[in-house]
C-alpha cells in the first residue's frame with residue numbers, strides 16, 4: 001500500500017499550475033490594454049471628448065503625440081509647446097485646430113519673467129490663415145516713444161525692474177512710410193521682443209490708439225494652430241476597429257487593436273468576427289481540459305504500474 005500523500009500533493013501542484021497557466025491565457029485573450037485606454041476620451045472644464053492625437057488625464061502617453069500632451073488641472077486644460085505654456089480654449093476635431101492663449105497672458109500678465117516666442121512645430125503644428133502677429137518689445141528707452149496707429153507703450157515690471165514696453169499690431173511698419181522710421185529706430189534700442197499670434201478677427205477690436213487692457217483682451221482670445229498628426233493613418237486604423245496612438249520608442253504612428261498594436265490597421269479575421277467572450281472561452285476550457293486529461297492519464301498510469 002502506497003501512502004496517500006503523493007496523489008494529494010500531485011493534485012495540489014496541478015491545481016496551482018492550472019490557476020497560473022489557465023489564468024494567463026485568460027489575460028491574453030482579454031482586449032489589449034492600449035486598445036482599451038486609447039479608446040477613452042476625456043473632458044476638462046468646458047472642453048469635452050478629447051481624443052487622438054492628444055494624451056493626458058486618463059489617456060496615457062502612448063495614446064497621443066509626445067508634443068501634444070495635455071494637462072488638466074483645476075478644470076483648466078493646458079499644453080506646453082517648446083517651453084511655453086498655453087491655456088487650451090478649444091479643440092475642433094473637424095478643422096483639426098487647437099485654439100490656445102499663452103497662460104501668462106490669460107492671467108493678465110504681459111510682462112512675464114521669461115520672454116519666449118511662440119513657436120510652431122514643423123509637420124505637426126502650424127499657424128492658420130486666421131492668425132496675425134503682434135510684436136511686443138521689452139526694455140525700451142523710457143523716453144521718446146513715437147506714436148503710430150495700432151501701437152502703444154506700456155509700463156512693465158520684470159524681475160523687480162521697472163521698464164518700458166511697446167507693442168505694435170502693424171505687421172509691416174514700412175507701410176507707414178517715413179513716419180515709421182522714427183519708430184523703427186526707437187524699437188531697435190529695445191532689448192527684447194517677442195511675436196505673439198492673435199486672431200485676425202480679434203485685431204479688429206483694437207482701436208487705433210490701443211491700451212494695454214485692449215492688448216490683453218485680444219491676447220486672451222488666443223490663436224489657432226492646425227495639427228497634422230497622421231490623420232489618414234488614424235482614419236484607416238479606426239475604420240479597421242483600432243484606436244489611434246503613437247509609439248514613442250519607434251517615433252511612429254501606432255494602431256492599437258484588440259489583440260495588440262499594429263503599424264496602421266487591425267487585421268480582419270477571415271471568418272465572421274466572434275464575440276469577445278466566445279473567443280475567450282475556448283482557450284480557457286481547452287486549457288482546463290488539457291490539465292485534467294494529463295492528470296487522469298498520469299493517475300491511470302501510476303495505478304496500473
Ligand SMILES: *[C@@H]1O[C@H](CO)[C@@H](O)[C@H](O)[C@H]1NC(C)=O
Nearest residue numbers: 041048049050051052093234
Ligand atoms: C476626435 O477625433 C479623434 C481622431 O479621429 C477621435 O479619436 C476622437 O474621438 C474625436 N473626438 C471627438 C470629441 O469627436
Ligand SMILES: *[C@@H]1O[C@H](CO)[C@@H](O)[C@H](O)[C@H]1NC(C)=O
Nearest residue numbers: 112113114115138158159192
Ligand atoms: C528674469 O530673471 C530670470 C532668472 O534670473 C532670467 O532667466 C530672465 O531672463 C529674466 N528676465 C528678463 C526679462 O530679464
Ligand SMILES: *[C@@H]1O[C@H](CO)[C@@H](O)[C@H](O)[C@H]1NC(C)=O
Nearest residue numbers: 122123124126127128129130
Ligand atoms: C503652414 O501654414 C502656412 C500658412 O498658413 C502655409 O503657407 C505653409 O505652407 C504651412 N506649412 C506647412 C508645413 O504645412
Ligand SMILES: *[C@@H]1O[C@H](CO)[C@@H](O)[C@H](O)[C@H]1NC(C)=O
Nearest residue numbers: 117127131132133171195197
Ligand atoms: C508670426 O511670427 C512667427 C515667428 O516669427 C512666424 O513664424 C509666423 O509666420 C508669423 N505669422 C504671421 C501670420 O505672420
Ligand SMILES: *[C@@H]1O[C@H](CO)[C@@H](O)[C@H](O)[C@H]1NC(C)=O
Nearest residue numbers: 171172173174175176177178
Ligand atoms: C513692407 O512694406 C513695404 C512698403 O509697402 C514693402 O516694400 C515691403 O516689401 C514689405 N515687406 C514685407 C516683408 O512684406
Ligand SMILES: *[C@@H]1O[C@H](CO)[C@@H](O)[C@H](O)[C@H]1NC(C)=O
Nearest residue numbers: 115116117118192193194195
Ligand atoms: C522672437 O522672434 C523675433 C522674430 O523672429 C526675434 O526678433 C526675437 O529676438 C525673438 N525673441 C526671443 C526672446 O527669442
Ligand SMILES: *[C@@H]1O[C@H](CO)[C@@H](O)[C@H](O)[C@H]1NC(C)=O
Nearest residue numbers: 062246247248249250254261
Ligand atoms: C513600440 O514599439 C516597440 C518596438 O516595436 C515595442 O516593443 C513597444 O512595445 C511599442 N510600444 C508601444 C507603446 O506600442
Ligand SMILES: *[C@@H]1O[C@H](CO)[C@@H](O)[C@H](O)[C@H]1NC(C)=O
Nearest residue numbers: 123124228229230251252253
Ligand atoms: C506619422 O507617421 C510616421 C510613420 O509612422 C512617423 O514617422 C511620423 O513621425 C508621424 N508623424 C506624426 C506627426 O505623428
